[in-house]
Amino acid sequence: MKSLNLLTENVIVFLPIRLLRSITIDLILMTHKIENIAVLTSGGDAPGMNAAIRAVVRACSYYEVNCYGVYKGYEGLIDNEIEQLNARSVRNIINKGGTFLKSARSKEFRTEEGRKKAYENLIKNQIDALIVIGGDGSFTGALKLSEEFNFPVIGIPGTIDNDINGTDYTIGYDTALNTVVEAIDKIRDTASSHNRLFLIEVMGRDAGDIALNAGIGAGAEEILIPEENMGVDRLIDSLKKSKHTGKTSSIIVVAEGDKSGKNIFELGEYVEEHLEDYEVRVSVLGHIQRGGPPSCYDRVLASKLGVGAVEALLDGKDKIMVGIVHKKVTIVPLTDSLEKRKQKHDQLIKVADITSV
Numbered sequence: 001m002k003s004l005n006l007l008t009e010n011v012i013v014f015l016p017i018r019l020l021r022s023i024t025i026d027l028i029l030m031t032h033k034i035e036n037i038a039v040l041t042s043g044g045d046a047p048g049m050n051a052a053i054r055a056v057v058r059a060c061s062y063y064e065v066n067c068y069g070v071y072k073g074y075e076g077l078i079d080n081e082i083e084q085l086n087a088r089s090v091r092n093i094i095n096k097g098g099t100f101l102k103s104a105r106s107k108e109f110r111t112e113e114g115r116k117k118a119y120e121n122l123i124k125n126q127i128d129a130l131i132v133i134g135g136d137g138s139f140t141g142a143l144k145l146s147e148e149f150n151f152p153v154i155g156i157p158g159t160i161d162n163d164i165n166g167t168d169y170t171i172g173y174d175t176a177l178n179t180v181v182e183a184i185d186k187i188r189d190t191a192s193s194h195n196r197l198f199l200i201e202v203m204g205r206d207a208g209d210i211a212l213n214a215g216i217g218a219g220a221e222e223i224l225i226p227e228e229n230m231g232v233d234r235l236i237d238s239l240k241k242s243k244h245t246g247k248t249s250s251i252i253v254v255a256e257g258d259k260s261g262k263n264i265f266e267l268g269e270y271v272e273e274h275l276e277d278y279e280v281r282v283s284v285l286g287h288i289q290r291g292g293p294p295s296c297y298d299r300v301l302a303s304k305l306g307v308g309a310v311e312a313l314l315d316g317k318d319k320i321m322v323g324i325v326h327k328k329v330t331i332v333p334l335t336d337s338l339e340k341r342k343q344k345h346d347q348l349i350k351v352a353d354i355t356s357v
């Protein structure tokens, strides 16, 4: 009898609390309904950013919410460079490299004061949520803003480096890979005509994705990446071996963040000193890798992630990144996206070793 009483008591107490909670949630949703979404591009630009902005703007139009473009990334947010965009504002940009909203790496936004100014401008423009297209630095800023001012943010991974956790690919990576492969193909022509050895530096401060994949795709003899330090002596040994097997020219792809302890020019001198048979040349591909029309893959990826970001926001999601995992648009907490990637390059390294003999 006692337990029945307790149960009865619990039911009496429990029901009104549940009811109250659901009413409160409804009220929160009503009062925080997303009506105005802002979008910005931040950090290093990447081909396909325009396609992502276009998808965000058009998804807003489809779901009948207002969309605002912020110029020059966080810099523009601090300076209140915000403009309303509509479906027509983003015509003819899906095929263009760069970002028409411009991008920047803002020092001021790294300070609390800067983020406060940015937040005040968001409020002044009645913006309810912010979509940030960029890399890990941009996501770190977005998360800080969101946590400090309880403001909804969503990240879309846009960087040629492909170094974001929680997505198989970042926007711009595929285009950059193709640019690099095309450039190496051209260098190979001249390398082989002159029996030369070329060291080619590609982007990737912390990630070897571009170097490894473009290196395999272009048939490089050696690939140096930040995640794996093969050591200069092993490099020389390996090059000597391939010379003995009859190779007359060689391509070494070096990611800019490689851990040999030498910059590419020092590495070039070292290789020339230790491999007398070869004339060595160095080529730094640089920012050519960040430009040009996005590949079809990047355009489609950017379109999927742009639509996904708006849908996630309207679904009440916050502090998340939309990414692509096994071809599906997926969301992960922004904090997870900032963690070190679990993915290893072992398989690709093996493929590179086997196919470059």
Ligand code: F6P
Binding pocket: 043, 044, 135, 159, 160, 161, 203, 204, 205, 256, 290
């Ligand atoms: O983050 C992308 C990236 O392209 C890196 O690979 C490279 O180290 C860096 O940007 C260069 O950036 P910036 O030219 O803007 O200084």
